[in-house]
Amino acid sequence: MDMNQYLSMFIDESNDHLQSLNEKMMELEANPEDLSIVQVIFRSAHTLKGMAATMGYEDLASLTHQMENVLDLVRNSKLRMQDFIFDTLFKSLDALESMVENITGGGDGKADVSTIVASLQAIVRGDIPTAGGTSTNDTVSAAAVNATNAPILLDEFQFSVLEQSLQEGHKVMYVEVTIRKDCQLKAVRSYMVFDLLERSGEVVKSFPSVQDIEQEKFDQSFSLYYITQKEAEEIQSMVLNLSEIEKVNAVALDSESLQQLGQETTAATLEAPVQEVPTVSPTQAAPVQSKDEAAKPAVRSGTNSAPSRTIRVDIERLDVLMNLFSELLIDRVRLEQLASEVHNQDLTETVEHMSRVSADLQNIVMKLRMVPVDTVFNRFPRMVRDLAKSLDKKVDLIVTGAETELDRTVIDEIGDPLVHLLRNAVDHGVESIADRIAAGKPETGTINLRAFHSGNHVFIEIEEDGAGISRDKVLKSALKKGVVTSEQAVNMTDSEVYQLLFAPGFSTAAVISDISGRGVGLDVVKSKISSLGGHVTIYSTLGKGTNFSVQLPLTLSIIAAMLIRLGCEKFAIPLSSIVETGIVKQSQIRTIHGNKMLEFRNTHIPLVSLSRIFSIPDYDESNEEETEIVVVRKGERLIALAVQDFIGQNEIVIKNLGKYLPEIQGISGATILGDGQVALIIDPNAFIK
Structure with missing residues (x-):
């Protein structure tokens, strides 16, 4: 097959x-x-x-x-x-x-x-090392009997034979034999073991059965009950003298352990029909959940008896579907434009109906691409557990909002940055047990991993109740590494100081370990999140903890945008970045240190001329008395972009510029408009940088 x-x-x-x-x-x-x-x-x-x-x-x-x-x-x-x-x-x-x-x-x-x-x-077998390094195998228990593949269940006759043998002065043993992995003829080697043992005693019961052993239907080991007059050490030595035998373990049973065994095997026999789990083929396999698990809000799969109503779909098929719908969206916009020009009632009604249907289709296609962040979050509890253990710390990871959905494109890329942030939280954030007790905190630190929607964005926060970030320590390290000058350091706000942590090569660790201290990690986090169209903000209180807040766009394929005109060119600005639009007079524009600034809500923000940056030949806003502006945001920073005209809002399909054009500063991609024209998509983050 x-x-x-x-x-x-x-x-x-x-x-x-x-x-x-x-x-x-x-x-x-x-x-x-x-x-x-x-x-x-x-x-x-x-x-x-x-x-x-x-x-x-x-x-x-x-x-x-x-x-x-x-x-x-x-x-x-x-x-x-x-x-x-x-x-x-x-x-x-x-x-x-x-x-x-x-x-x-x-x-x-x-x-x-x-x-x-x-x-x-x-x-x-019961050989479990304790804290003092000793073994817990002081007495012969059921653990010793269940040493190999499964408990050997004795019937009443076999049990009575063993018990009577003990009373008559014979020795009853439990023997486990392991054959070397490179043994070519396991059945032959097993026969030699049985033949040797039966010369000095009697084998009462084996597991697997003798028939299965003869047909090599067992792993590398088998076990048996044995009646003899020899000592356990002598039996072990005899069997080990056979070739290709890796290990032999013989345990002598007394009447008390045999009695205990009899009770356990009887109970196991009674319970066996209930506990038996049939072998499941790959098409039938499904994890079974407890009642407690089913009650949790973020359950990965249901436990109802109803048949599953989900199917697995190859990601490439979803990408093809998304691309086809993107083409359909472009044609829809073109049809709407043509219908408005022709003024035909029947055509207009048909186009409006098509627009409604395609809008519903768009929602379905978008939801198909949405994946719960649980697919990324589910590997973190284990990682935090291992990391805390290696650092000799106690840490609880509390995950909320794992059902929050993100575009698959973002999900594929966000895992590594979150790993860096969580490792940073465990290593640098949460203090050692001694330091936490000295600070009057519980010895177990808490890290909250949260995900939630806000507007057209998803926020992922990693917050711990550790020592917080020391502004002075960060500045001292930044000055030493030449990241900032002493003049710049004087006027920096706390948030600006915290952003220094994302500088390449920056680290406050005194000792380099296999976990951190090399200055690699947070700079990767920032560059990766920025490439996804998001940004990360740090909030910290000394002595109480730190919060890393990551803001990400919901989707990266179809976005709402403001279309603008600059001379003969059209551009698109993502609505998620726009704070507001407006008109300013030339008299309101100030020049400070050679840079154009604009008063905006009791503060001054830079005014950037897109026509000059992109060398638009047939437009110059300085020749006009009034200029349209678009105020865009990245984090806490604002700038104003000078434009010629607003065309209007529209949903656009992001197209990659590909390898044909070099990377252009300030442009994140392109889109095809309803009239077939190509409009470049402006990246506001690039201007704010």
Whole structure:
């Protein structure tokens, strides 16, 4: 059967399951006693294992299987979650993600995960290192019995045989044998182990069954119950003398542990029909959510029994749809213009109806491109958790507004800047535990990651309750690095000082670490956000914390714009940047230090002549008594652009200038108007810079 046709589905659903596993593991770490979360994690891992096995990715399925063994003990209350177990499971998830990435890139999904597997098997055996470095395997428990693939369920007869053997003075052992990975004939090697053991005792029960072992239907290890007169160390030594045997673990059971085992295996037998989860094919796979999860506002997928009403659509198809609609929008504007010139009632009515339908179509197409920021936010809790642990800090990340939607173009680009800002918040913002206690704060720092709509923009804020930004420290570092002069530093406002953090190469870190201190990061953040048509603002209070506020446009493909005329040329200015329009007289224009300034709302702002910047030959506003102006904003800064005439507002389709034209300062793209003319789109940010 050709599985390539299911590959893209497998990759998509594997990524969904891995993300779900990461999120649920974070929840479990916060509530380690909540077994309902463990059930969700177990089912998701089980589904992923089934999908991987179906597709033939044995390494991925095998590692997930080892994770299942640990989770099975936890969900059956035979093992308590500890830091070492959490760390090992998170490492397992990282390894699984690497395998899926390898498969996505055309690889075979293989990886060396022997260290992680050994840790998982040690957890199942009960060899869990404690804070003092000792092992918790002081007594033989169910963890030792469930050491390999699954609990070996004994029937009443087998249990009574083992119990009677103990009473008669025989030794009852639980033996786990691991065969080397490079072994070519596992079944033969297993037969040799059984043959050797049966010379000195009796094998009562094995897992997998003897038939499965003979047909090589097992991983690298198998386990069994064994009655003998020999000591555990002697049995281990005997089996290890066989070639291609990697490891042997023999545990002697006493009557008490056997009695405990009997109760647990009986309970497991009774519960098995309820807990059994069938192997799910890639087309059936779907994570199961708990009631608590379903109650949350930002749920990734519903848990209703109703069939799914969503489909996966290739991004390229959406791009083609958007381009086709863009052409339709241009033709619609042209038709409206022609209808207004012809004055034909029937044509006018038809065009008006077409305009209404195309407006509805536009809304649908735009919404198809909108993606919840949850797709970016969902990887941050895990990142913050690992980073805080490496810095020996306690940090809570609170995410709100994850359902807020952004254009896919923005979503694809915004991830890296937010990673830099969050790392900066954990490293520089939140203080160490000792410093927080000394300052009278809770030892756990809080970082709020928020997203919300405001007008035609989306705001993403990262706010922490750390030490805040020291103005003096920033200025001192800026002066030392030559970013500003001492004369400039005297008159700088707090917001201007904070903006120095975005200067290339700027850093206030005293020590360079693998996390920060090299002066690379915040300058990348600013340049990336600016390229998306947004900007970032810093608000900080010393001793209380800092807020990085990122403002982004809702969409980058179709925007509302003000069309203007300069001589024979037409230009478009995005409405989102315009504060207001107006008319000024020449007498109101001042010249200060050679620059034209204009009084605007009790302040003076620069007046920029677009005709001079773009060398428009047939227009010069200085020859007119009155000049139309457009006041535009970038952050807190304002400038006025001098124009000749206002044509009106319109929705325009942004077209890239491509490689045919060099990058032009002040121009962000072009659009095609209804009459077929090309109008350049002005980038107000470039003038304010």
